[in-house]
Each structure stands twice: as structure tokens, then as C-alpha cells.
Amino acid sequence: MLQFLVTWLATTPSLAVPYALGAVGLILSERAGVLNLTAEGLMLIGAVSAAGAVLSFHAPPLLGMAVGMAAAAFVSLLFAALVITFRANQVIAGLVTVFFCQGLSSLLGAQFGWTSKAFSGLGPVPFGPLATIPVLGPIVFGQDLVAYLVVPILFVVSVVLGRTRAGLNLRAVGENPEAADAAGVSVPITRFLAVIAGSALIGLAGAYISVASVKIWIDDMTAGRGWIAVALVIFARWNPWRALFGAVLFGAIQAIIPKLAAAGVMLPQYLVLTTPYLATLAVMIWVSIARRHAPGDEPGALGRPYVREERV
Secondary structure, eight states: OHHHHHHHHHHHHHHHHHHHHHHHHHHHHHHTTOOOOOHHHHHHHHHHHHHHHHHHHOOOHHHHHHHHHHHHHHHHHHHHIIIIISOOOHHHHHHHHHHHHHHHHHHHHHHTTOBTOOOOOOOBOOOGGGGGSTTHHHHHSSOBHHHHHHHHHHHHHHHHHHHSHHHHHHHHHHHOHHHHHHTTOOHHHHHHHHHHHHHHHHHHHHHHIIIIIIOSBOTTTTTTHHHHHHHHHHHHTTOHHHHHHHHHHHHHHHHHHHHHHHTTOOOOHHHHHHHHHHHHHHHHHHHHHHHTTSOOOSOTTTTOOOOGGGOO
């Protein structure tokens, strides 16, 4: 039983990382008032770009992940232009971007021969004897570098949003773009920067899946993690630390399924495959019930385009 708990808890962080990074990336965008549903597609772009950099150019894993971040940020310019410059419906633009990224990632993987080619990828940080400490070693000292960087990343995002002038401007644009504009803050530029920065984190989430978790590229390998990240944002009420809690929760749920199967517990195959989505539905129901007793924390201008000429 102890061994089961140790292996389960040791696996959870690596499965929670993509959810945490994806959700925080979305929070950055949505705090600026841009409803962002592109996570699934941008994760795929980050994953295929990172894997391609490692396979074709023999880039170190961390450099490959940086390439994935840059690629997702670049592709997000299309979504940002649609919703900020051309004021397209943000839900439709987000869905279109996801479908575009799904097709583009599959095309790139097939065109360059990256599909189903395994590579070494990112391994655990070598802590030496510390990793062999009973119970604590595999859980605390058996993770890769990005898993350890998630908390500092969330800390930086929280500080920027809550304690800096740039974060104040970003939140002001998301709450009341008219007032922000009157105060001299450029609403379009702020929203563009928020989408790009958030998309880079989403791309890192996808790159982590291909370079650190799976260490291979296959079509649609994100398997709905981006959509779960969208649900996590609502569950977290646009708070990065709550998003981390939700990410760990979903990572634990995803990690326990194969552990139960390995322990000999007989589970229906299709129930196993749908467990993360059943958990997502449960979270959404819980959030809906909770909202009846407490006001929502979503940005006031979320999903609403802003045109300066329409300011009253």
C-alpha cells in the first residue's frame, strides 16, 4: 500500500504541470478581457515544435521547450489579430484557432517525419542520494526541472498581476477598458501582450507533454488537456494559486488510473478513458452551484471587444 501511494504521488507532479501552465496562461489572457479557448490548439503547436527542434536539430530539451513557447506565441498572433484588431467573436475565433492548430501540427509532424519517433527528452534533476530517500526521495527529489519551476512561475505571475503597474493596467483593461483607456493605457497593446505572454506559457505546457512526459510526438497527443485547462480557469476563479490546486487535483486523478490497473484493480476501459472529463464535469457543476452563493470573480469585460470610438 505504501509503495502504491509513493508511486502515485511521485507521478502526479509531472501530470499536473501541463494543466497548471495552461491554466495560468489562460488566466493572463482573460484577466485582460480576452476570452481564450485556444489552449488545446496552442498546446499542440508547442508540443510539435519542441519535439521537432529536438528531433531535427538535436536541440537540448530545454531549448526545444523554448522553441515550443515561441511557436505557440507566434501562432497566437493570429487569434489576437482576429479578436482584438478585427473584433471577431472570441468564442468562434478561439475554436477556429484550435482546429487550425490541430491541422497544422499534424501536417508538420507528417511532413518532417517527426511522428512516432521517440527521443531522450527531459529527465529528472540529478539529486544523487537524495532521490533514494525512502518515500520522500521519489516524490520530492524525483522530478524534472520544469516541475520545480511551476511554483516560481506562478509566483511571478501572481506578483506581476497583483503588485506591479503592468499588472494593474492589465487587470484594469480586463475590468473596465473604457476607464483604462481614459487613464492613458493602450487597450489593444495590453491585450496583445497578455495573449502572447499567456500563449507562451500554454506552448510550454504542450512542449512539456512531448519533451518531458511522453518523449514522443503523435497527432492530438494533448488528448483534451487544453479543454480541461479552460475548465480549471473557471474553477480557479482566475486565481493562479487556485489553478495550481486544481492542476494537482486533475494530475492526481490522471495518475491514479494506471496505478490502479497495475495493482490489479479491474476497471472498465472506457470508464478509465473518460475519468478526467467526468472530473471536469463535476468541477463545472460544483462551480455553478458555488456561484449561486458567491459572486463571480471573472473580469468585468471578459469576452467584450473594445473600440475606442465607442467610448462614452
